[in-house]
Amino acid sequence: MPGGVRIGVTGADGLLGRALRRRGASGWTRAELDVTDPRAAERALARSRPDAVIFCAALTDVDACARDPRARAVNVEAPAWFAARVPTWLVSTNYVFDGPGPHAPDAGPAPINAYGRQKAEAEDRVRAAGGHVLRTGWLFGPGGRGFASTLFDRLRAGPVQALRDWPVQPTWADDVAEALLTLPEGTTHAIGAEEADWATVAAAACALLGLPPERVQPVEALGWGDRPEDARLAPATLPGWSERLPLLLKAR
Numbered sequence: 001m002p003g004g005v006r007i008g009v010t011g012a013d014g015l016l017g018r019a020l021r022r023r024g025a026s027g028w029t030r031a032e033l034d035v036t037d038p039r040a041a042e043r044a045l046a047r048s049r050p051d052a053v054i055f056c057a058a059l060t061d062v063d064a065c066a067r068d069p070r071a072r073a074v075n076v077e078a079p080a081w082f083a084a085r086v087p088t089w090l091v092s093t094n095y096v097f098d099g100p101g102p103h104a105p106d107a108g109p110a111p112i113n114a115y116g117r118q119k120a121e122a123e124d125r126v127r128a129a130g131g132h133v134l135r136t137g138w139l140f141g142p143g144g145r146g147f148a149s150t151l152f153d154r155l156r157a158g159p160v161q162a163l164r165d166w167p168v169q170p171t172w173a174d175d176v177a178e179a180l181l182t183l184p185e186g187t188t189h190a191i192g193a194e195e196a197d198w199a200t201v202a203a204a205a206c207a208l209l210g211l212p213p214e215r216v217q218p219v220e221a222l223g224w225g226d227r228p229e230d231a232r233l234a235p236a237t238l239p240g241w242s243e244r245l246p247l248l249l250k251a252r
């Protein structure tokens with residue numbers, strides 16, 4: 001973390017928020033600060049006086065973003081509110097893109113679902129207010145809710161369906177936290193350097209657990225909501241998933 005800089009993290013109880021706090025950033029959990037409540041946000045900023053805010057609060061469930069009327073308030077209005085008042089780093093997503101990738105930081109967003117559209121709008125609003133945007137994707141780590149984060153538990157419990165032929169760059173949340181704490185200016189990408197598909201990642205997790213490979217059932221579709229055809233980001237400079245997956249096993 002740049003010396004003496006006071007960093008405040010919103011959504012501090014989430015996967016990335018916890019990784020940032022483990023590295024010394026302070027922050028507000030959802031219970032401490034609902035980012036959609038401007039009066040509470042004003043009080044929080046007045047009390048903590050952060051030099052920079054890393055905005056991790058989000059509603060990330062792709063389907064819920066389309067249904068839940070509160071999604072825009074969290075994903076768009078709240079980061080814009082913060083960026084207008086304090087130097088803000090918005091954590092954004094590779095889901096602002098569709099295909100073909102890998103997508104460079106200056107590529108034009110083309111979101112295909114409500115989550116991606118909300119994040120793309122938030123990026124514009126934050127940049128217009130002088131803030132910064134760091135995009136990442138496919139995060140995993142202890143306590144995470146995504147495919148890779150929950151893989152070991154699900155494989156232990158029984159067969160796991162895993163998407164094949166969809167390119168992913170699973171990224172260790174702690175590596176993204178490190179990148180964020182350098183407070184990179186402008187629009188940047190922080191993504192793991194190793195590509196695979198989920199069936200390959202699940203097979204590697206299965207092998208680490210010593211379980212039979214049949215536990216993994218490669219499928220063409222997982223019945224998720226709309227997802228981009230190719231959301232890979234470039235440059236991919238963070239450590240690859242196969243190096244980090246054993247850390248997740250150790251952490252559980």
Ligand SMILES: NC(=O)c1ccc[n+]([C@@H]2O[C@H](COP(=O)([O-])OP(=O)(O)OC[C@H]3O[C@@H](n4cnc5c(N)ncnc54)[C@H](OP(=O)(O)O)[C@@H]3O)[C@@H](O)[C@H]2O)c1
Pocket residue numbers: 010011012013014015016017029030033034035036055056057058059060074091092093094136137138139140144145146
């Ligand atoms: N996870 C990924 O694969 C991924 C990929 C690309 C980008 N990102 C971005 O990275 C950032 C952090 O994501 P994450 O993986 O850490 O997600 P996460 O674990 O779901 O964390 C998000 C946090 O925001 C909180 N939150 C939701 N609504 C809030 C509100 N109104 N006020 C305050 N806090 C609120 C959530 O609380 P509850 O748990 O109580 O809802 C949760 O603790 C997000 O901006 C996300 O868009 C994540």
